[in-house]
Amino acid sequence: MPSRRVSAYGHGHGCSVQTLSRGPKRSAFVLNINKGKDPIALVRKLVPDGKLTDEEQQVIGELHGQGEAALDALLACALTPRLGGLTGLPYIDANATRAKAIYALGLLRAERAIEPLLQALAATKPHSAERGFLGSCCCGLGALALEPALRLCKTSPLGPSDALLVLLAQLGVRDERILDLLTGFLRINAAAAASLLAIYGDPAALPELRAQLEQALGEPDPLKARDTEYLREAIRKLEGEAAPSQAPASAPASAPAPARVKKVAQKPAARAQSRNERCACGSGKKYKACCYLRS
Numbered sequence: 047m048p049s050r051r052v053s054a055y056g057h058g059h060g061c062s063v064q065t066l067s068r069g070p071k072r073s074a075f076v077l078n079i080n081k082g083k084d085p086i087a088l089v090r091k092l093v094p095d096g097k098l099t100d101e102e103q104q105v106i107g108e109l110h111g112q113g114e115a116a117l118d119a120l121l122a123c124a125l126t127p128r129l130g131g132l133t134g135l136p137y138i139d140a141n142a143t144r145a146k147a148i149y150a151l152g153l154l155r156a157e158r159a160i161e162p163l164l165q166a167l168a169a170t171k172p173h174s175a176e177r178g179f180l181g182s183c184c185c186g187l188g189a190l191a192l193e194p195a196l197r198l199c200k201t202s203p204l205g206p207s208d209a210l211l212v213l214l215a216q217l218g219v220r221d222e223r224i225l226d227l228l229t230g231f232l233r234i235n236a237a238a239a240a241s242l243l244a245i246y247g248d249p250a251a252l253p254e255l256r257a258q259l260e261q262a263l264g265e266p267d268p269l270k271a272r273d274t275e276y277l278r279e280a281i282r283k284l285e286g287e288a289a290p291s292q293a294p295a296s297a298p299a300s301a302p303a304p305a306r307v308k309k310v311a312q313k314p315a316a317r318a319q320s321r322n323e324r325c326a327c328g329s330g331k332k333y334k335a336c337c338y339l340r341s
Contacts, residue, residue: 085109085116086123086143094149094179106153117156123147124159125166145179152183160187161194168198168207173330177209182327185216192219199227206231208238215242216326229254236262236273240280245326249288255281 088105098106109116124147151159167184170177184191195214199206206227214224229251231239236258243251259277325336 083108083112085112085119086147089120089123089146089150090143092146092150094146094182098153106150109150109154117151117154117159120147120151120154121159121162124151125162141175145175148179148183152186155187155190157190160184160191161198164191164194164198164210164213167209167213168202170209172208178325178327178330178336181209181213184213185327188217189219191217192221192224196221196223196227211242215246220248225250232258237276240273240276244280244283247284247287249284252281252284252288255284 088108091105092102163184167180195210199210225248228243255277262273322332325331
């Protein structure tokens with residue numbers, strides 16, 4: 047689930063509900079709810095709302111106990127497009143099962159699953175359901191997803207995926223490499239990059255934002271007016287975050303400088319999001335119908 051500025055990447059598309067025909071063959075994904083050891087059957091008991099019930103905690107415990115076999119089954123389910131075509135399940139049911147498998151992988155925090163999930167996220171389209179539940183899962187991994195995401199951004203022949211840039215901005219981890227990627231993105235898509243930098247929340251981006259704003263103001267192209275709005279908004283937001291750290295003007299000149307404290311990575315402060323805005327996770331849904339339920 048891009049940021050609230052995901053509209054800078056593309057427009058959502060409506061989707062119709064369809065039921066896929068049942069073929070003569072059924073894959074290994076066919077669910078047998080009587081088999082308590084079937085990882086996918088266990089996963090169907092999960093409700094991906096971020097709040098685990100006692101039963102759901104038991105499900106995660108059982109999946110942990112099944113080890114690598116359960117992880118393989120969950121990965122196969124999570125990374126199989128059009129799961130309904132393999133199972134004979136109705137499309138909506140199959141998609142929900144896939145979303146829950148991804149949710150379970152996030153709860154298990156299995157490092158072996160992180161890079162495949164990030165690769166799948168990088169290949170998603172803006173506002174798609176896949177981007178929504180993959181983005182939500184990967185964002186919940188926090189620092190565990192940092193190095194794999196940066197590695198994929200560096201090795202991609204087409205440059206960093208916009209989905210991975212959104213993820214890095216929302217990850218809750220401060221890292222100079224993230225800042226370099228997001229400020230570099232200003233020269234490609236100033237509006238989108240400004241929005242991501244505002245979400246990332248590091249005032250160190252202010253010089254780059256101000257330079258980009260000055261350049262945009264000097265452009266005769268009227269389309270650049272949109273960029274200036276996003277750039278100004280990001281600058282205002284980051285200046286507000288930088289203000290508390292500034293020394294008061296009335297402080298005496300002879301006052302001793304405070305001792306330098308080692309800077310610890312902190313989660314950037316998030317802007318209070320309106321319930322009717324598009325959710326920052328990238329699902330394309332309104333915030334009130336998506337991550338608001340988790341918050």
